Amino acid sequence: MKFKIEPPKAALPTRNFIDREVKKYLDMIPQEPEPNLGRVFEIKQEIRKGRYLTQEMINEAAHHLAVRLARGERTFLD
Helix, strand or coil, X not given: CCCCCCCCCCCCCCHHHHHHHHHHHHHHCCCCCXXXXXXXXXXXXXXXXXXXXXXXXXXXXXXXXXXXXXXXXXXXXX
């Protein structure tokens, strides 16, 4: 007994149908701004004002603290 495998006979969706379906679901997505946009703006402002701690600034402060501790200075801890 032989079996013959044939491709499905269902019609493929047209390009127009696909475009309508995509548009339908895109319209369901709420249009909101990027959630981190406000935070990015805040960080840029802090950098401009010189108050944002970068890794370099943290490392430099740690170095100065280590030097002061090595010298025995403890007045900054009071």
